[in-house]
Amino acid sequence: MFKHMIAKSVVAAGLLMTPVAALAQATLTAETTSPGSTPHYIDTTLAAVLESAGIATLQITEGATLTNSVQAVAEGQLDMAPAPLILPFLLAKGIGPYSGIGPDRGAELAGNLRAIFFTAASAQIFGHYDSGAISDIRNLEGMRIWNGPPRGAALTSGRATVQLLAGLKDDGEGYESVQSPWPDTVSTITGGGADGWTIPEGLPSGRQIAIAAAGATKIYDIPSDLLNSELGQQIASAPGHAPYSVPVEEYRAAYAGNDITIVTDDDTFDSYATAFAQIVPANLDEDLVYKITTAYLEGQARFETGSPRGPYLFMTFGDLDGTSQGVCGAVDMRLHPGAVRAYEDAGHAVADCLRP
Structure with missing residues (x-):
């Protein structure tokens, strides 16, 4: 059984790769x-998949600030983490x-990162209490x-x-920017610390359900005229973002039974993920990464059926063209050689721009 560690600090010592x-x-x-x-659902499900396959035990630290996690992986202090793609871009x-x-040390560290799969499940929403x-x-x-939290990808998107x-910039004028660490998000909002919130959320979000338990809420997508504006398209295509669109009736059904109203101006919930x-x-053993990625690909049904959010994870279980994953442009994120081999052995195409 995988060891489940609940902590807020970065794991300081990874294991040597060859042994x-x-x-x-x-x-x-x-x-x-x-x-x-x-990301928590994906990582804990991956841990269960790898444990069941007898490939690896993941010692998971929860509640991490991914800005620190990305740097820890790049420095070889950590073996795995979910990385919002804006962070490797900024690190580089x-x-x-x-x-x-x-820039020099940043580029060196970013060059030490490799991907094993991609996902774009967390779309930016705006919410507030009805009252x-x-x-x-x-x-x-x-x-x-x-x-957002005090720093990181979510804060940039928020x-x-x-x-x-x-039309308000986060410069201390226009509106009051409220931030807190991820574990304190719900308590900050439900405690009256914010009038509204903008957060990248999966579907459905346990965090939004918890917030709504304190009072009826509304969740908005990005209005079509704003999303299609010049600024909207700049933000939607910015490093670290990917398009996101779900039929609004499916979005509403995901929150059925909770005091949450979904507001859109058409029949889809549109945003940027x-x-x-x-x-x-990059130096993690190739054969080990091959086994990890193969188990991930074979575990598709477990990811998609283990939670109501499963159908909306937008994980990469097929061909990889790079562009759809938000890379091969401003963001340069290559697959680990072991992952390339696993995808190709499973019959999937891998774009040249993803190869190490």
Whole structure:
């Protein structure tokens, strides 16, 4: 049985790759987000798949800040993590949350990252309580908006969403930006710390259900005119984003029985997803990665049926063209050689731009 570690700090010591690969069943360190989130579901399901196959035991730290997790994988201190693709992009340039590293060291570290699969399940939403101060998502001036943890990909997307919806920049003027670590998100919002919130969420989101337990809420997609505007298309195609569209009736059905109203201006829930890669160090043993990726591909049904959010994970169980995964453009994220071999042995095509 895999060892399930609940902690908030980065795992400081990964296991050496060569001895690990030699064991019948490897023990690998991993970090993920808080329970109730899509990356958490994917990672814990992957752990169960690998354990059942006798391939690896994942020691998972929950509630991690993925900005730190990505750097830990790049430095070889961690074996696996879900990575919002904006983070390797920023790391490679040594900017944003990685500005202290600098471009040279950042590029070196980013070059140590490899993907084993991709997903784009968490789409940006905007929400507020029915009884709260917000009545128009295009008029947020003076409001307190929860827009992410203190730093990272979600905060970047959250700031962009408020700018797109209401024309307000997160510079301390126009609206009050509220941030908290992921494990404190629900308590911050339900405790009255924010008038509204914008968060990348899977479908359905346990976090949104928990928030609605404290009072009726509304969840909005990105209005069509804003999404199709020049700024909207810039944000939707920005590094780390991917298109997201689900029939609105399916979206509503996912929250049936909860006090949540879904608001759209047409028959689809349209937004931009946070594109993710499941990353490992480039020097992780190729045969081990091949076995991990093969087990992942063979476990498709388990991922898709183990949770109501399963059909909306948008995980890569088929051909990989790169563009649909949010890479092969501004974001340069290559597959691990072991993953390439696993996809091709399963009969799937892999674009040249994804090859290491």
